[in-house]
Amino acid sequence: NAGVTQTPKFQVLKTGQSMTLQCAQDMNHNSMYWYRQDPGMGLRLIYYSASEGTTDKGEVPNGYNVSRLNKREFSLRLESAAPSQTSVYFCASSELDSGHPYFGPGTRLTVT
Amino acid sequence: GESVGLHLPTLSVQEGDNSIINCAYSNSASDYFIWYKQESGKGPQFIIDIRSNMDKRQGQRVTVLLNKTVKHLSLQIAATQPGDSAVYFCAEKEGGTYKYIFGTGTRLKVLA
Numbered sequence: 001n002a003g004v005t006q007t008p009k010f011q012v013l014k015t016g017q018s019m020t021l022q023c024a025q026d027m028n029h030n031s032m033y034w035y036r037q038d039p040g041m042g043l044r045l046i047y048y049s050a051s052e053g054t055t056d057k058g059e060v061p062n063g064y065n066v067s068r069l070n071k072r073e074f075s076l077r078l079e080s081a082a083p084s085q086t087s088v089y090f091c092a093s094s095e096l097d098s099g100h101p102y103f104g105p106g107t108r109l110t111v112t
Numbered sequence: 113g114e115s116v117g118l119h120l121p122t123l124s125v126q127e128g129d130n131s132i133i134n135c136a137y138s139n140s141a142s143d144y145f146i147w148y149k150q151e152s153g154k155g156p157q158f159i160i161d162i163r164s165n166m167d168k169r170q171g172q173r174v175t176v177l178l179n180k181t182v183k184h185l186s187l188q189i190a191a192t193q194p195g196d197s198a199v200y201f202c203a204e205k206e207g208g209t210y211k212y213i214f215g216t217g218t219r220l221k222v223l224a
Contacts, residue, residue: 004155031210040120042201043156043214050210058211090155100146100203101212103155 002026004104006091012110013081021076021107023091031094032074033058033101034066036087043090049074081111120199122219131189133218135202140183142204142213147176147187150199150217159187159200189220197222 007022025032030051035043035058045058047066055066063085065077074093078085088108092101125131137145143164148156162169162176162185169176175188185202199217 033210033212035214040216042216043203043212045211048210056210100158100161102158103148105155 004091004093004102006089006104006107008107009105010108012112013078014112015082017081018077018079019081020078021089021091021109022073023075023104024073025091025093025102026072027093027102028071029093029095029102030071031101032068033092033094034064034074034076035090035092036060036085037090037106038087046076046089081109083111085109086111120217120219122221124221124223125192126223127192127194129192131187131192131196131220133187133189133200133220135185135187135215135218137183137185137202137204137215138213139204139206140180141206143207144205145176145178145185146203146205146212147174147185148201148203148214149196150201152198156201192220192222194222194224196220 004025033048034046037043044060049055049068052071067075088106090106091104094101146161147159149159150156160171160174160176162178173190177186199219201217202215203212205212
């Protein structure tokens, strides 16, 4: 039981490049989330998926897109990376409207 | 090294002493509260949670207290150990939503 897994662990992009961050969970949770963590800002919600087939914007969705591929997988795409997107990205999952989110180990992204 | 957590408030305690970490939450409609621990380079790890119909909840060496009147949450760690050194976050969730709001965190340093 791996919990929440994320790939890659580290990534360096040049401004304007695109990439997809992958996330998978094996806990059969309905809800999945993408957060970014910046110094002094706490965790901020980018997008979430309350259940398979639905996605919604969070606090800071600009510059990102998401895909809920199936119940297990939720990916985050940066179409044209900007230096302001340098951050640590965490994926999380939880039961629908109950229980706490479980977090993955994070992806450390640097955009130069 | 880990850049997240720079300039956080820091609590330094002697090994074996009790620690109290405080959090003020913002939304009077929040009905679920969580404490997370985050070690350097890792994702947030669940410690304990509490619902708004309770004032106190205890776990193994940890206690969470909720004061809804002043919108205050605290985490008490008994007999603090070196392994407790980390950044601690509180999170709140409004009933009927999927949005968790995270605090910026407190760094706990355990002195030998």
